[in-house]
Amino acid sequence: MTAELARQIATLPPAPAVWCSGLRKRYRRRQAVDDVSLEVGRGEVVGLLGPNGAGKTTVIKMLLGLVQPDAGEAMLLGRPATDPAARAAVGYLPELFRYQPWLTAAEVLALHVRLAGAAVSSAEQRSCLDLVGLGERARDRVGGFSKGMQQRLGLAVALVARPALVILDEPTSALDPLGRADVRDIVLSLRSDGVAVLLNSHLIGEVERVCDRVVILDHGRVAASGTLAELLGQRELRLRLTSVGAEAEARLAAVGVVSREGEWFTVGLPGVDDGELVPDLVRDLAAVGVRVHAVEPARISLEERLLGILRAGQDGG
Numbered sequence: 001m002t003a004e005l006a007r008q009i010a011t012l013p014p015a016p017a018v019w020c021s022g023l024r025k026r027y028r029r030r031q032a033v034d035d036v037s038l039e040v041g042r043g044e045v046v047g048l049l050g051p052n053g054a055g056k057t058t059v060i061k062m063l064l065g066l067v068q069p070d071a072g073e074a075m076l077l078g079r080p081a082t083d084p085a086a087r088a089a090v091g092y093l094p095e096l097f098r099y100q101p102w103l104t105a106a107e108v109l110a111l112h113v114r115l116a117g118a119a120v121s122s123a124e125q126r127s128c129l130d131l132v133g134l135g136e137r138a139r140d141r142v143g144g145f146s147k148g149m150q151q152r153l154g155l156a157v158a159l160v161a162r163p164a165l166v167i168l169d170e171p172t173s174a175l176d177p178l179g180r181a182d183v184r185d186i187v188l189s190l191r192s193d194g195v196a197v198l199l200n201s202h203l204i205g206e207v208e209r210v211c212d213r214v215v216i217l218d219h220g221r222v223a224a225s226g227t228l229a230e231l232l233g234q235r236e237l238r239l240r241l242t243s244v245g246a247e248a249e250a251r252l253a254a255v256g257v258v259s260r261e262g263e264w265f266t267v268g269l270p271g272v273d274d275g276e277l278v279p280d281l282v283r284d285l286a287a288v289g290v291r292v293h294a295v296e297p298a299r300i301s302l303e304e305r306l307l308g309i310l311r312a313g314q315d316g317g
């Protein structure tokens with residue numbers, strides 16, 4: 001390789017964390033996955049949604065080389081999904097998890113570090129158990145763990161070897177609300193550390209809170225995909241206001257398109273919001289004498305959108 005070529009390659013953007021094209025899998029007469037293509041960028045959090053039996057877990061297993069596709073290709077972090085070097089940089093929490101009941105939580109983690117061939121100090125392993133809320137239970141045998149505690153351990157196993165990509169198959173199915181909030185925080189901190197996450201979850205609110213993009217599967221096919229803004233449309237703000245004069249109307253119009261129904265004003269929000277837009281608007285409205293009775297975000301929820309897409313699919317087929 002010439003020095004120039006090496007330099008050019010070094011400046012290329014890194015390959016996506018997940019790339020797959022035309023994945024298909026048939027089990028006897030059932031087409032479980034039918035021509036699925038998707039991508040997860042580096043540091044991106046992508047949610048995989050869809051009804052029971054839509055093919056989500058089968059797609060995940062094909063990405064991880066655990067199920068052989070009938071057709072299609074899959075790459076993880078720029079390498080074929082079947083390449084052990086690619087798998088070594090991927091953390092995976094399976095939908096059905098079971099860990100050796102005779103080992104302690106710390107021993108399970110140490111075992112997985114050895115299997116991954118990673119150099120992770122025991123202090124780091126301990127802090128990984130702390131992260132998932134098992135710090136106090138590190139020396140307890142897994143056989144005595146509740147299902148939720150085993151799922152937390154599974155998350156620690158997925159994270160311990162500092163993966164560049166984490167694939168979580170229903171990571172909160174056994175967790176209480178606090179545990180679900182913990183997982184949300186963990187996913188958000190992974191994203192801020194530049195770790196890509198593919199998240200399969202039936203908890204739509206969870207997906208809506210943490211995911212940059214969503215892929216909706218139905219009957220083994222991609223029924224819709226896109227960013228939340230693309231799938232859900234523009235965000236809006238609904239305000240109940242009285243004593244609205246011309247100045248206030250101009251201030252509202254400076255934010256976006258305004259519509260009005262009685263005391264309720266709906267204002268389209270711009271795509272970029274530094275977090276100051278709403279408080280600034282409320283302050284300015286109050287300053288010109290407007291009485292602000294209510295301010296609420298308005299947008300169709302991901303759940304409504306998902307149901308709409310799935311029902312349209314049923315009508316079509």
Ligand SMILES: Nc1ncnc2c1ncn2[C@@H]1O[C@H](COP(=O)(O)OP(=O)(O)OP(=O)(O)O)[C@@H](O)[C@H]1O
Nearest residue numbers: 027030031032050051052053054055056057058059
């Ligand atoms: N090992 C298998 N043998 C036979 N059929 C299978 C197998 N694994 C999956 N399937 C079938 O493939 C289809 C997709 O299953 P998959 O588990 O991928 O769906 P899913 O979207 O993950 O569902 P859920 O939300 O219920 O977990 C289903 O019809 C299922 O019965």
